[in-house]
Amino acid sequence: MKSDYGKINNDVLKHTIIEVLKEQDAQAKSGGLLDGVPFAVQNNICIAGAKLTCGSNTLSNYVSPYSATVIEWLKSEGAVPVCTVNLEEFGLEGAGSCKATENVTKPDMMKYYSDASVSGAAALVASDYVPLAIASDAGGGTRMSSACHGVIGMKPSYRAYSRFGLTSLSPSIEQIGLISKDIPLLRAAHRCLSSKKDPMDATHMGLENHVLSFSDSEGKIAVFAGESSSATHPMSEALQNAECLFANQGYLVQQVEFPFAEAAAAYYVLSCAEISASLARITPLFAATAPNDITWNDWYRSSRNQLGKEIKNRITAGAFFLQKENYNQYYLKALAVKKKICEYFRQIFEIHRLIITPVFPSTCSVNTGNFRLIKEPLAVNEFTTCANLAGLPAIAIPLAHNIPGGPIAIQCIAPIGKDEWLLDAAEILMNK
Numbered sequence: 001m002k003s004d005y006g007k008i009n010n011d012v013l014k015h016t017i018i019e020v021l022k023e024q025d026a027q028a029k030s031g032g033l034l035d036g037v038p039f040a041v042q043n044n045i046c047i048a049g050a051k052l053t054c055g056s057n058t059l060s061n062y063v064s065p066y067s068a069t070v071i072e073w074l075k076s077e078g079a080v081p082v083c084t085v086n087l088e089e090f091g092l093e094g095a096g097s098c099k100a101t102e103n104v105t106k107p108d109m110m111k112y113y114s115d116a117s118v119s120g121a122a123a124l125v126a127s128d129y130v131p132l133a134i135a136s137d138a139g140g141g142t143r144m145s146s147a148c149h150g151v152i153g154m155k156p157s158y159r160a161y162s163r164f165g166l167t168s169l170s171p172s173i174e175q176i177g178l179i180s181k182d183i184p185l186l187r188a189a190h191r192c193l194s195s196k197k198d199p200m201d202a203t204h205m206g207l208e209n210h211v212l213s214f215s216d217s218e219g220k221i222a223v224f225a226g227e228s229s230s231a232t233h234p235m236s237e238a239l240q241n242a243e244c245l246f247a248n249q250g251y252l253v254q255q256v257e258f259p260f261a262e263a264a265a266a267y268y269v270l271s272c273a274e275i276s277a278s279l280a281r282i283t284p285l286f287a288a289t290a291p292n293d294i295t296w297n298d299w300y301r302s303s304r305n306q307l308g309k310e311i312k313n314r315i316t317a318g319a320f321f322l323q324k325e326n327y328n329q330y331y332l333k334a335l336a337v338k339k340k341i342c343e344y345f346r347q348i349f350e351i352h353r354l355i356i357t358p359v360f361p362s363t364c365s366v367n368t369g370n371f372r373l374i375k376e377p378l379a380v381n382e383f384t385t386c387a388n389l390a391g392l393p394a395i396a397i398p399l400a401h402n403i404p405g406g407p408i409a410i411q412c413i414a415p416i417g418k419d420e421w422l423l424d425a426a427e428i429l430m431n432k
Contacts, residue, residue: 010265032078033188034132039074040124042135043084044091045176045280046165047071054167055087057306058282067361068165069198075190082130085120089308090169090279091136122149125179132189133179137172139267140359140384142177143396147359147409150398152426154178154186157416158391159205162198170274171203173267173388183430187423194419207417221251222259222352238399238408242356245429256348256355259388266337267385269321270331276318280310342390349415354425357383359396359411387413395422397429 042048044054046064053059071081121133122145134144137155146153155177168174176193180186192209223243243253260266294302307315321330348355360383387394393414400408410429414421
């Protein structure tokens with residue numbers, strides 16, 4: 001398999017997709033749920049024989065010796081992996097400016113760069129190169145990138161999909177997600193990845209069944225916008241439209257408060273701590289044989305120097321949070337916030353079937369010229385990180401496209417294990 005992880009909007013990628021389709025079409029299973037469906041793979045998910053760069057110079061020459069379970073299971077249902085795509089270095093939740101490779105441009109507005117960490121996968125689906133992509137979601141990357149491109153991005157319940165073969169930075173909160181424009185295709189891919197149990201992943205449980213329906217005229221829908229004052233008018237209008245659509249279907253829509261302003265901060269502490277530990281395994285041994293005229297320490301140091309600035313910042317912060325004198329003040333407090341968030345959602349879902357929130361506090365603003373730098377990354381993540389901390393399934397559903405500032409999308413969050421309720425909700429909102 002060939003791998004292209006630079007710009008998504010060039011002739012090289014078109015050529016790559018065509019060649020790989022020819023090479024693998026004969027190997028695809030006939031008659032599966034996803035027979036003949038081409039899909040893109042974020043470049044932190046292993047494909048045997050393909051480069052696994054994770055968007056970093058540290059792994060620029062590393063070739064994966066095996067494929068992730070999600071790749072094998074999709075192929076077993078007839079889907080065809082056609083290319084790998086760009087991402088923020090090691091899948092960091094951020095602005096999407098991939099330092100080791102070229103930035104990804106928005107296919108509908110070529111002079112603009114893409115937002116968020118899963119920029120390549122979302123842009124590829126939005127530009128109709130492939131109907132399906134798989135990517136990681138640690139703090140909302142799949143949903144935020146999809147919202148910026150006007151496509152659907154879904155994060156399943158924690159442990160619903162196998163993570164074997166994912167280069168995960170935050171194992172306790174990160175999950176592989178799906179991106180597409182087509183709801184039936186998302187449903188088929190979701191069932192393919194969640195119907196079995198993977199013996200290679202001790203945390204993987206799968207889902208028991210897929211027959212539960214969201215349709216219930218007596219169901220209740222909760223709506224919260226976090227710091228509601230931060231939601232701009234277009235986003236507030238989108239939430240109101242979603243409320244009306246559910247109300248017209250017979251659901252009772254209620255406003256609820258989300259009393260955890262520190263959710264994003266807790267996510268940052270926990271993710272940095274795990275990043276600091278996870279990246280300890282990324283050494284020069286992955287990439288090449290040590291030169292004869294250099295010591296191990298110098299070789300290791302030169303490899304670490306290839307890491308981007310933001311990765312270094314997260315490693316440093318994580319090491320700080322885990323220090324003995326800081327452990328109680330930061331890490332344990334973050335765990336306590338995570339526990340409170342899980343309990344809060346449990347109580348909400350005793351009464352409500354779904355929760356609706358924005359994906360972003362505002363529209364996906366972009367600037368020409370230099371890439372937009374996020375000055376307040378925690379504010380950007382306030383609506384998405386809570387689902388990761390609680391292990392809940394969540395989906396970004398596009399509601400408006402051709403408006404100033406970029407597409408508008410809302411997020412739906414469901415109880416653990418009720419992942420397909422999200423797709424039922426997407427059908428209600430998008431088939432209005």
